[in-house]
């Protein structure tokens with residue numbers, strides 16, 4: 001503090017660092033179309049540079065990035081001097097700064113009411129278009145504001161750029177310069193990036209970047225293949241015609257000539273209204289078809305604009321309210337794996353905490369390993385993170401230009417990070433799964449499935465109690481349910497001895513559940529109620545199923561190779577076998593009454609469909625009893641269906657039964673059949689027909 005020359009040295013050093021970094025970013029952005037910093041990061045450095053220069057005006061040099069708007073043209077395009085400089089706007093970031101801007105207007109031109117116009121600030125590339133005698137003559141980029149690049153050939157390919165001014169609007173001026181923004185709609189941008197990725201290219205970072213890259217192609221045919229669009233927002237100059245007297249009139253005039261003028265421009269009488277309108281646009285940002293990064297506020301009256309004039313290289317009569325950033329640059333510190341309740345391994349990005357639009361973000365979703373590979377994300381990378389609306393933050397891309405060589409390539413683990421079991425990813429699937437059914441991460445869901453009504457049907461063992469048993473370490477797999485310490489269970493608060501006794505009885509009773517329910521209860525991937533029935537019928541015991549090879553399982557009608565692989569893998573995971581051992585030791589039945597398929601029951605060969613609600617028994621129970629009698633229970637009615645039992649609220653299946661002349665029976669008849677009565681008009685089907693019916697049952701599954 002006491003040494004001003006020391007402070008000045010420090011400011012000079014910081015200025016040099018800022019200027020060289022900004023210049024490098026400018027070059028990457030404008031000349032290479034490969035930015036290595038986010039807009040917010042760029043703005044932050046620019047603001048710091050401006051602040052230092054404001055405090056030390058003696059340090060401003062002509063080469064400072066604050067002294068120009070863009071960068072020099074790239075070789076390949078002719079230079080075009082702008083007759084009227086294309087200046088950039090000052091920025092305001094909040095209400096206070098907006099009011100400060102308006103207050104300065106009143107100091108320059110006192111006692112004058114101003115009318116304002118607010119319009120969206122399209123995130124694209126600024127261009128100047130000249131028309132001579134009504135025909136498109138030349139178009140150029142902003143460049144450094146004084147000299148731009150002649151990109152007429154490329155601009156001609158922009159679909160909504162009028163090559164002739166609409167003659168219906170009246171005589172065209174001898175010459176007119178129109179200013180606007182070339183941009184890309186978000187949907188078009190997404191499609192373009194998909195195409196580039198398909199062709200093995202590197203996708204664009206955002207629509208603005210894509211528009212800029214497309215517009216500055218040396219080959220106009222490439223530009224023509226890109227979905228560029230144009231919004232115009234002002235008139236630079238008019239020769240041989242009359243300049244409108246307000247900005248809103250100018251926009252209307254441009255529209256009548258055939259231009260897409262900036263949409264929803266609105267007059268605002270007070271700065272309160274202006275601020276309200278800025279918030280309105282901010283609220284709509286995520287719903288628009290194109291990206292906007294703020295709101296432009298202008299004084300409407302062009303004479304007032306002239307009176308207000310310019311300060312430095314910015315018009316005093318306009319400013320841009322910049323939205324809070326939705327993208328930021330930060331570092332990817334690590335990639336963590338969470339194992340979900342289904343056993344899926346979910347990668348999550350751990351980020352150096354960064355403020356994005358007012359929210360500190362330290363985690364981002366990564367979906368799956370393919371996404372990590374596609375975006376080429378490495379641990380230690382600088383990345384661009386985006387937050388939009390309430391969506392979980394996402395990593396847009398890595399910035400390979402900023403790599404130091406210390407970054408690590410992430411590999412999805414072959415072993416579950418929770419339990420150490422092997423992980424497995426099926427071809428064609430995006431997710432990798434832990435193969436261990438006793439994995440603690442999956443255990444809660446697994447136990448809930450095991451005790452559910454369609455499985456072992458253990459009443460009184462709800463989700464909360466399952467969670468408590470697991471959290472207290474009382475069970476480590478479903479086998480432990482049959483070896484619970486009942487004194488400890490009864491001692492759990494709010495449970496009591498009565499409930500504990502009931503639960504114990506229910507668990508005891510579940511030991512006698514049919515084999516199909518047990519197979520379903522084991523939670524083998526892809527195996528549900530219906531395929532469990534097919535497996536129980538074919539193999540007759542858990543032991544036989546466990547010993548079967550892949551082909552034998554795959555050949556069961558309705559199973560096929562994918563389910564077979566899942567079953568086979570399950571019975572070759574030692575942890576699963578250990579659980580089955582516990583179940584067997586506890587006395588859980590692992591054989592079916594009927595034994596393997598071939599011992600036909602009373603309904604052997606019959607294909608039955610249940611529909612609607614039955615008063616006295618559940619659909620699951622009815623289906624199971626029918627199956628025990630040898631029937632195939634399917635879900636769709638066909639000519640092969642032997643009978644349809646319809647309960648209350650039976651719908652289209654009953655109609656279909658009538659249409660196909662399939663016997664349609666009621667609940668009383670269902671009870672009679674379950675009690676041993678034969679089906680009325682029993683379909684006489686040979687043994688081969690049964691197999692055919694089972695195959696179709698499998699197809700229904």
Ligand SMILES: [Zn+2]
Pocket residue numbers: 339416417418419420421434435436439440441
């Ligand atoms: Zn696991």
